[in-house]
Amino acid sequence: MKTRITEMLGIRYPIIQGGMMWVGRAELASAVSNAGGLGILTALTQPTPEALAAEIERCRTMTDKPFGVNLTILPSANPPPYEAYLDVVINSGVKILETAGNNPKEFIVKAKAAGVKIIHKCTAVRHALSAERNGVDAISIDGFECAGHPGEDDVSGLVLIPAAAKKLKIPVVASGGIGDGRGMAAALALGAEGVNMGTRFCATVEAPIHENIKKMMVEKTERDTNLIFRTLHNTGRVLKNSVSDEVVATENRPGGCEFKDIHHLVKGARGREALETGNVEGGLVWGGQVVGLIDDIPTCAVLLERMVKEAKQHLTYALGMFE
Numbered sequence: 243m244k245t246r247i248t249e250m251l252g253i254r255y256p257i258i259q260g261g262m263m264w265v266g267r268a269e270l271a272s273a274v275s276n277a278g279g280l281g282i283l284t285a286l287t288q289p290t291p292e293a294l295a296a297e298i299e300r301c302r303t304m305t306d307k308p309f310g311v312n313l314t315i316l317p318s319a320n321p322p323p324y325e326a327y328l329d330v331v332i333n334s335g336v337k338i339l340e341t342a343g344n345n346p347k348e349f350i351v352k353a354k355a356a357g358v359k360i361i362h363k364c365t366a367v368r369h370a371l372s373a374e375r376n377g378v379d380a381i382s383i384d385g386f387e388c389a390g391h392p393g394e395d396d397v398s399g400l401v402l403i404p405a406a407a408k409k410l411k412i413p414v415v416a417s418g419g420i421g422d423g424r425g426m427a428a429a430l431a432l433g434a435e436g437v438n439m440g441t442r443f444c445a446t447v448e449a450p451i452h453e454n455i456k457k458m459m460v461e462k463t464e465r466d467t468n469l470i471f472r473t474l475h476n477t478g479r480v481l482k483n484s485v486s487d488e489v490v491a492t493e494n495r496p497g498g499c500e501f502k503d504i505h506h507l508v509k510g511a512r513g514r515e516a517l518e519t520g521n522v523e524g525g526l527v528w529g530g531q532v533v534g535l536i537d538d539i540p541t542c543a544v545l546l547e548r549m550v551k552e553a554k555q556h557l558t559y560a561l562g563m564f565e
């Protein structure tokens with residue numbers, strides 16, 4: 243396939259595996275890149291910048307194809323050393339950076355000076371335009387369906403993707419709710435030049451998480467997600483389980499709640515343990531509405547070949563309606 247995204251990133255198929263806390267490790271990133279897409283390591287899954295450097299080296303032993311690193315910059319009382327992680331990306335020679343959350347201009351300038359291409363992931367056209375003005379190379383636009391943080395505007399991909407594609411000059415990657423060839427075909431028809439997926443890649447053979455979590459993703463339907471942190475104006479979409487149900491119930495109780503009231507439920511260590519031990523009720527499991535479209539656990543190679551083939555079939559079929 244040929245789009246500005248495949249050309250810019252040097253990949254065969256315009257399919258990107260978005261950064262995923264505790265999941266975006268070398269096993270998955272290398273498998274996606276070997277399958278012709280773009281795998282992405284998640285910087286903050288590594289406890290220190292030095293550990294990220296080692297993970298990048300480990301990924302290099304598993305693929306000779308391009309891969310990227312995600313750096314998610316969120317407001318925090320005790321922030322990780324973001325710039326040191328960025329320096330590792332630059333010094334290790336990785337040429338693709340996915341940013342999410344904040345996107346400080348000085349980071350963009352520094353990364354670009356080192357020849358790094360930046361894909362900024364955001365959830366609103368106004369944020370995408372501002373990132374474009376600051377010099378990023380591509381935008382991943384995350385619709386309301388997505389896993390993770392969909393923002394507070396609640397605009398789903400069917401509107402958000404063309405709205406972004408119409409306004410931006412740089413290429414748009416559609417993110418959120420995509421898990422098969424139909425979704426990919428739709429994204430391309432809406433004006434995107436590539437797709438970004440999170441949840442779908444969790445249910446693959448190579449995702450370094452427990453089999454029970456993958457099976458949970460096969461079983462869940464499109465109605466099985468919860469929106470947490472709504473009342474704290476930091477919405478997150480996660481899979482429905484007893485922990486996320488309790489978070490929602492606590493937020494909705496009369497008088498609402500403060501973060502400290504739910505911290506014991508939502509803390510990262512609990513989510514990590516759930517992914518590692520397979521205790522599907524053990525903590526938050528991040529996932530999007532696309533779980534309703536997941537019904538198997540393929541290898542990344544099978545998934546990508548199938549998606550591309552199906553996308554072409556669906557677009558050809560739709561084109562036939564004009565004759």
Ligand SMILES: Cc1cc2nc3c(=O)[nH]c(=O)nc-3n(C[C@H](O)[C@H](O)[C@H](O)COP(=O)(O)O)c2cc1C
Pocket residue numbers: 259260261262263265284312314341342343363384387388389390391417418419420438439440441442444527528529530531532
């Ligand atoms: C388990 C999981 C963890 C995630 N962690 C991050 C993260 O740390 N940083 C980030 O930018 N996005 C994160 N995301 C969001 C994905 O990169 C991607 O934008 C999103 O999953 C797209 O929606 P989809 O799941 O419908 O494909 C995560 C998603 C999942 C499923």
